[in-house]
Amino acid sequence: MAKVWLVAKQEYHRIAGKKSFLIATLGIPILFIGLMVVIALITIFSEDGRAIGYVDYAGILQPDALEAIGQDTKHYVEILPYNDEASALAALEAGELQGYYVIPSDYLSAPSVERVTLDQPVSDRGRSDFWDFMRANLVRQLPEAEAQRLYEGAKLSLRTMDGKRQTSDADFLSAFFPAIAAILFVFSVLGTGGYMLQAITDEKENRTMEVLMTTLSPEQLMGGKALGLLGVALTQIGLWGATLAVGLIVAPLFIADFPKITIPWSMAIVGVLYFLPSLVLISGMMITIGATVSETRQGQQISGILNLAFNFPMFFVMVIMGNPNHPFTVALSLFPTTSFITILLRWGFTTIPTWQLIVSWILLAGTAWFSIHFAARVFRLGMLHYGQPLTFKGILTALRQSRQGA
Secondary structure: OHHHHHHHHHHHHHHHOOHHHHHHHHHHHHHHHHHHHHHHHHHHHHOOOOEEEEEEOOOOOOOOHHHHOOOOOOOOOOEEEEOOHHHHHHHHHOOOEEEEEEEOOOOOOOOOOEEEOOOOOOOHHHHHHHHHHHHHHHHOOOOHHHHHHHHHOOOOEEEOOOOOOEEEHHHHHHHHHHHHHHHHHHHHHHHHHHHHHHHHHHHHHOOHHHHHOOOOOHHHHHHHHHHHHHHHHHHHHHHHHHHHHHHHHHHHHHOOOOOOOOOOHHHHHHHHHHHHHHHHHHHHHHHHHHHHOOOHHHHHHHHHHHHHHHHHHHHHHHHHHHOOOOHHHHHHHHOHHHHHHHHHHHHOOOOOOHHHHHHHHHHHHHHHHHHHHHHHHHHHHHHHOOOOOOOHHHHHHHHHHHHHHO
16 A cells, blocks of 8 residues: 555656646636736726715605614715705715715605716715615615515525425525536546546656556556546645635625625535546546557547547536436436536536435446556556557457456
8 A cells, every 4th residue: 555655646746746737727726816806906996985975855865774774884885965966066076976866856756866977977886885775765664674674675596497406596606616616627637637648658658667567566556646646636626626715705805796605515525525436537547548559649639539528518518407307417427427527517406316326426436446447457468568559359358357357
């Protein structure tokens, strides 16, 4: 086992130290952080913190209406009353106001409000805060509980047609977290899988493998490389996830009415359970490809086709989201190479039956375990055919030997 960990450590440092990997891994967080900084700067410098005025000819507005229904006004734009339009206009021209609203005397029977500004419109935050102020005034005469309920407005629930998944409209974006996780899987696992393929073929070409095979068995070598790749992928996913989490924490500080997003932790746990064997599976496949070809270019061509087996569900995103329990979707959930992404995509739109989760995970884990053992057999056979690609007959021979040794 010590040799396996030694190979894993070496593989991790070799892949994680590549410039291409560092650019791919750090590029997305840097781009994301840069985007957030630009948005924050635009918000800070474009946000108008001046007060909003109003002229109430209807006599329905009270300055303390928000406090009366229990709202904390310290984050609100200041809202100031004026006796007439002339005084409000003077304050506007003096630069004391962003703008002011005129509430006509017949507002309750004909709800229409006039907004007056100069060169710049009222900021989004100013408009939002003033309409909150208006709603608070319209409900303030009711009992506190009813006033609070009307002020908050309707709370809609979004439910799938099969009735198995329900979420609030405010938390609707949370349903797309599985899709985000699936995209991260595509970028991370398939990218690091490419590094694994390149490592195997390069080590074959420079004959490093011959030295390693004098002290390691194929199983130890393949297992160590798979563990090293797992560490690389977890590092990449962890960095991206941490950046996204920080962005979700910081964004509401600068973006008004930023939607509430709840991370579906149950999905995260299931995702981890599927992520690990999926990574082992693609490692075994890439090692097998590297063992069967004589040069890196050949392996890259074959791996490009193999990548489609993992990316396949992304071509049917709308189908999966629109009908997550269709037999075709269920079949994709059970097939090892497509199960991870399909399960994630279905998770946000339906409740997946337990038996499907158990069966698909067992099939995935079993296939992953077999892929490593098969890769070791093929690799051993490839070392005996140095400089020559393996034939299909030779691969079938390795498969029979793997079955006999299992």
